[in-house]
Amino acid sequence: MAIDFTLTQKQKDIQATAREFAREVLAPVSQQADEEPDPLRAFQLMKPAYAEACKQGIAFSMLPKEYGGGGMSNVDFVIAAEEIQAVDPGFGTTVLVNGLGLMPVWYYGTEEQKERFIRTATTDTSGEYLVGYAASEPPGSPGGTANFDAPAGDGAGMAVTATLDGDEYVVNGRKYWPCNVGGWDNRGANVNLVVVRTDPAAGGTTGLSALMVERGTPGVSYRSISTSAQRSAPNCEIVFDNARVPAANAIEGAKGNGDLLINRNFAWSGPVAGIGAVAVARAAYEAALEWARTYTGGGPRPIIQYQYPGYVLGDVAAKIEAARYFCWKGAHYLDQHDFHGEMLGAMVKIHCTEMLFDCVYKCMQVVGVNSMDTRHPFHRYLREASLLPLYDAGNFGMQRRRVHGVMADPSFNPRAVMDDEAIHFTKAMEGIDTVPGRSTNGMPIPVP
Numbered sequence: 001m002a003i004d005f006t007l008t009q010k011q012k013d014i015q016a017t018a019r020e021f022a023r024e025v026l027a028p029v030s031q032q033a034d035e036e037p038d039p040l041r042a043f044q045l046m047k048p049a050y051a052e053a054c055k056q057g058i059a060f061s062m063l064p065k066e067y068g069g070g071g072m073s074n075v076d077f078v079i080a081a082e083e084i085q086a087v088d089p090g091f092g093t094t095v096l097v098n099g100l101g102l103m104p105v106w107y108y109g110t111e112e113q114k115e116r117f118i119r120t121a122t123t124d125t126s127g128e129y130l131v132g133y134a135a136s137e138p139p140g141s142p143g144g145t146a147n148f149d150a151p152a153g154d155g156a157g158m159a160v161t162a163t164l165d166g167d168e169y170v171v172n173g174r175k176y177w178p179c180n181v182g183g184w185d186n187r188g189a190n191v192n193l194v195v196v197r198t199d200p201a202a203g204g205t206t207g208l209s210a211l212m213v214e215r216g217t218p219g220v221s222y223r224s225i226s227t228s229a230q231r232s233a234p235n236c237e238i239v240f241d242n243a244r245v246p247a248a249n250a251i252e253g254a255k256g257n258g259d260l261l262i263n264r265n266f267a268w269s270g271p272v273a274g275i276g277a278v279a280v281a282r283a284a285y286e287a288a289l290e291w292a293r294t295y296t297g298g299g300p301r302p303i304i305q306y307q308y309p310g311y312v313l314g315d316v317a318a319k320i321e322a323a324r325y326f327c328w329k330g331a332h333y334l335d336q337h338d339f340h341g342e343m344l345g346a347m348v349k350i351h352c353t354e355m356l357f358d359c360v361y362k363c364m365q366v367v368g369v370n371s372m373d374t375r376h377p378f379h380r381y382l383r384e385a386s387l388l389p390l391y392d393a394g395n396f397g398m399q400r401r402r403v404h405g406v407m408a409d410p411s412f413n414p415r416a417v418m419d420d421e422a423i424h425f426t427k428a429m430e431g432i433d434t435v436p437g438r439s440t441n442g443m444p445i446p447v448p
Helices: 009-035 039-044 047-055 074-087 089-108 111-123 258-294 307-336 342-372 378-387 395-408
Strands: 131-134 161-165 168-179 191-197 208-214 220-225 235-246
Touching: 009 039, 009 047, 009 074, 009 089, 039 220, 047 089, 074 089, 074 258, 074 307, 089 111, 089 131, 089 168, 089 191, 089 208, 089 258, 111 191, 131 168, 161 191, 168 191, 168 208, 168 220, 191 258, 208 235, 208 258, 258 307, 258 342, 258 378, 258 395, 307 342, 342 378, 342 395
Parallel strands: 131 191
Antiparallel strands: 161 168, 168 235, 191 208, 220 235
């Protein structure tokens, strides 16, 4: 039959390898990193684990074999990501962002750029090579990252500018929240993909591009952000002060198409964020089930023998299974359609990450007030659950809007995903909901 949820032997091997890495390499340092108050130091505690991830081919497993990467399919990557994120979702984000920074070079770059940026990363032997992805910016009025594709004149969000001056771009402005970008010492990752405004007079669907900003570029500074969750992943503020970046570092196919790059990137990361939610929910469920098997609450039997805990945990288990298969579907769709899944990727991310909070809290209800004791892991699961719907293109600000934009387009076929047909994401699907009273093409909506 065409539909088969049985893992191949290769996929079982990938799963087992990732599970062993998570158990033997990540688990011993994960809690220490989570408890470390200094965010940069917390990230630095993960350095030996990252070196091992490089050695095992995990760190760049998503990149094409043609340029030295692991060549992993999206389905295989999601299978491995679940095992890693069940132990430390922040470390999973660090690996994911390597892809967010370099996959667009594969999609849109010249052959020279692919060799210079992708192969340099995949052949590095230091065990430290990091790639950042900088799209997010501070909130503003007008502006803000969520409105990156808004029409000109109405506050299109991206405010970091890149002005061409001879054979260099002069970059000014500020990014806020990007991951990996500060590197191991807040002096910069080896290379960062930075979405910039190259045409200040144009709207978000024509005025954005992407630059590869290399470590050591003068005029760029980084500051760590201390977060309440995923503390093993490094978030930073970046300030560009007349930073000069070679024009040759502009991703060729993304010139004026930074909007499409952002949407395609978050389509790819949707199933990975979704499986991160599955992973954290799984960890919470397994911990609550183990508790229920042994805790009596002063009664004659462990509480798993009573109806309410059993029903609650059964519902949680069902939600986890359904979400896992939705992630597999989303990843498979990306594999089938040239890494395009702008609508489905968003749907997967929204559904799974919002399932997570409910599952974690239900597990905490089963455990009761003891779940608040920091000797148990539930406080961390709850923090991770609160983060996942908000990051990776927040569900309210960007993900739901992408789904809405596709559905509102006259070309949309509501059975396309069901029939595994490609949905061609276009600029006409962008900009919806960014300006009240405007359609996706920026024109006023007629009032009847």
